[in-house]
Amino acid sequence: MYKQPARILRPDFAPGRRILVISDIHANLSYFEALLQKTGFGAEDELILDGDFLEKGPESLRLLRRVMELCRAGNTHAVCGNCDDWADIYQPDFAPEEDRHVLSYMRWRGGGLLWDMCLELGIDPLAVEDFTACKKRLLEAFPAEWAFLAGLPHAIETERFLFAHAAADPSKPLDEHLSEDFCRFDALLRSDRRFDKWLIVGHWPVMLYGEDRVCANPIIDRDRHIVSIDGGCVLKDDGQLNALIIPHRDSEDFSFMAYDPFPVRRVLRDQAESARSYYIRWGDSQVQVLRRGEEFSRCRHLRTGYEMDILTKYLFTGDEITGCNDSTDYVLPLKAGDEVSVVETCSRGYLVKHKGVSGWYYGELD
Numbered sequence: 001m002y003k004q005p006a007r008i009l010r011p012d013f014a015p016g017r018r019i020l021v022i023s024d025i026h027a028n029l030s031y032f033e034a035l036l037q038k039t040g041f042g043a044e045d046e047l048i049l050d051g052d053f054l055e056k057g058p059e060s061l062r063l064l065r066r067v068m069e070l071c072r073a074g075n076t077h078a079v080c081g082n083c084d085d086w087a088d089i090y091q092p093d094f095a096p097e098e099d100r101h102v103l104s105y106m107r108w109r110g111g112g113l114l115w116d117m118c119l120e121l122g123i124d125p126l127a128v129e130d131f132t133a134c135k136k137r138l139l140e141a142f143p144a145e146w147a148f149l150a151g152l153p154h155a156i157e158t159e160r161f162l163f164a165h166a167a168a169d170p171s172k173p174l175d176e177h178l179s180e181d182f183c184r185f186d187a188l189l190r191s192d193r194r195f196d197k198w199l200i201v202g203h204w205p206v207m208l209y210g211e212d213r214v215c216a217n218p219i220i221d222r223d224r225h226i227v228s229i230d231g232g233c234v235l236k237d238d239g240q241l242n243a244l245i246i247p248h249r250d251s252e253d254f255s256f257m258a259y260d261p262f263p264v265r266r267v268l269r270d271q272a273e274s275a276r277s278y279y280i281r282w283g284d285s286q287v288q289v290l291r292r293g294e295e296f297s298r299c300r301h302l303r304t305g306y307e308m309d310i311l312t313k314y315l316f317t318g319d320e321i322t323g324c325n326d327s328t329d330y331v332l333p334l335k336a337g338d339e340v341s342v343v344e345t346c347s348r349g350y351l352v353k354h355k356g357v358s359g360w361y362y363g364e365l366d
Contacts, residue, residue, distance in 0.1 A: 006177040009153035011077060013046050019246040021163065023050035023202025026083070026234040027057030027112075029066060031241040035259040039243050043075065048156060050202045050229070051081025051165025051183065054113050057234040061116035061145075068148050080152035081165035081203065082183045086113055087150035089135060096132065103131040117142055154182040158249060162195070166203035170195050194224035198252065200244060202230040207239075207281065207358075213330045214279045216240045217356035218256050231258060235282075236326055238262075238343045238351070238358045258356065262341035266366040267334045274331035277359075278306045285323045289315065295346060299324070311344065332359035340365070 013019065020039055025032045032053075041047060053067055054060045070076035078084075088094065089102060106114050106125055117138050118125040128134045139146055156163040157174060167185030169177060170193055185191075187204050206228050207214040216231040216239055232239030240260040247253055280287065280301055287299040287310065296309040302321070314325035332354050334340070340361060344351035349362035 004179050006154040006174075006179045006182055007080075007152070008174055008177075009077060009156045011046075011156065011158070013158060013249045015250070016248050017044060017046050017075075019046045019048065019161075019249065021048045021050055021200050021229060021244040021246065022241065023052060023165065024081070024205075024230040024233055024235075025049070025053045025057070025063060025241060027054055027060040027063045028234050028241070029057075029059045029063050031233055031259055031261070032063065032066070034261075035241050035243055035257070038259055039245070039257050043073070045075060047076040048163050048200070049076065049078040050163050050200060051079045052083040052202060052230075053078065053081070054086070055083035055109075056112075058111065059116070060111070060113040061120065064113065064145055064148070068144070071148075077156055078152055079156060079163055079165055080149075080154050080179070080183060084149065084152060085179075085183065087146055087152075090139060090146065090150075099131045099135070102135075103128060106131075114138065117145075154179045157197075160250060160252075161198045161200060161246070163200045166201055167191075167193070168195070168199055169193075189219060189221060189226060189228055193226075195226065198225045198227065200227045200229065202228070204228065205230045205232040205235060205239070205282075207232055207236060207279075207326070208283070210279050210281070212277045212279060213357060213359065214238070214281070214326065214328050215357045216242070216353070217258065218242050218244055218254075220254055222252075227254065229256070238326075238353055240353075240356070260341060260353070262343055262353065264339050264341050267336055267338045267340060267361060267363060268366055269336050269363040271332065271334045271361060271363055273333035274329070274359075277328060277330035278304070278308060279330070280306075280308070280310070280324060280327045282326060285326070287315075287322060287324055289320050289322065292318075296348070311346070328358060328360075330357075330359035332357065332361055334361060334363075 115125045164182040167188045218229040229242045231242040233241040240258040242258045245255045286302040291298040297312045299310045308329040310327045316323045340352035340354045
């Protein structure tokens with residue numbers, strides 16, 4: 001993303017209208033539609049899409065067109081996230097070496113907006129050699145899509161709220177922010193930033209703030225006026241798509257709804273919580289495989305030395321030292337009759353979610 005002055009939208013929401021905020025859809029159209037249906041989103045609501053509605057998932061172009069359709073109705077507003085900034089590739093000073101980088105990214109990802117556009121034009125993305133010529137064809141073929149992306153605001157400000165994809169800088173006025181101030185900042189809740197207005201962000205999956213357990217529900221920091229809502233949709237095997245619900249423009253009585261597609265079943269017996277646990281997660285996932293098994297492998301987390309059994313299919317390579325998918329050995333405290341969403345079924349039991357928290361259940365399910 002180019003260092004450009006940020007575009008800030010300041011809409012006037014009518015009093016009494018419910019405000020829904022969804023971030024990090026990541027081209028997962030089925031999750032998005034299911035969540036809109038679950039929340040009952042309608043013409044009397046306002047919808048904020050807080051960035052990263054594109055990339056990483058399977059349907060970037062279809063999702064973009066759905067967002068454009070919703071925005072035309074007037075009660076949906078989309079914020080530019082770091083995964084939505086494709087209009088920058090048409091900047092006059094976008095260098096040839098950057099074109100080569102974009103081409104390498106598209107091939108490595110094997111999907112995304114540019115990939116989808118190529119396929120719609122009958123272009124084999126893997127056969128593209130001259131991306132500078134290819135993007136000229138894409139610009140000519142999809143003018144409405146590029147114009148929409150080029151006009152996305154980097155933040156939305158109201159009297160009480162600021163909606164930005166990743167962060168804001170409280171040390172300088174909003175109108176002096178650059179686009180990247182809003183779109184790129186990791187782990188905001190680990191910083192010392194605090195705000196007068198409520199800042200609603202996505203970008204950093206909330207489960208990455210966990211240490212001994214993983215939870216995909218929004219985090220509300222009332223002391224610093226920050227709400228972080230990225231539930232790991234697409235990025236996490238047990239992720240969910242969250243919708244923060246603000247009852248009206250002057251309310252701080254937040255609630256949320258979430259969607260994931262996992263089957264819901266009932267626990268048949270009580271289970272006590274594990275005395276200790278750890279959550280191995282993205283960015284810190286290197287493990288040593290101590291004993292590799294067909295279903296589970298005993299592993300030692302390199303940084304902490306913590307040992308746990310990890311599903312063998314979660315290991316990235318067959319090497320002794322390897323990365324792995326996010327993994328936990330947390331045993332959930334459950335009561336007979338509790339409803340859980342089943343993420344994985346294995347010979348030992350079930351990896352499940354209960355009220356947004358992922359962990360293991362070793363009993364029977366109804």
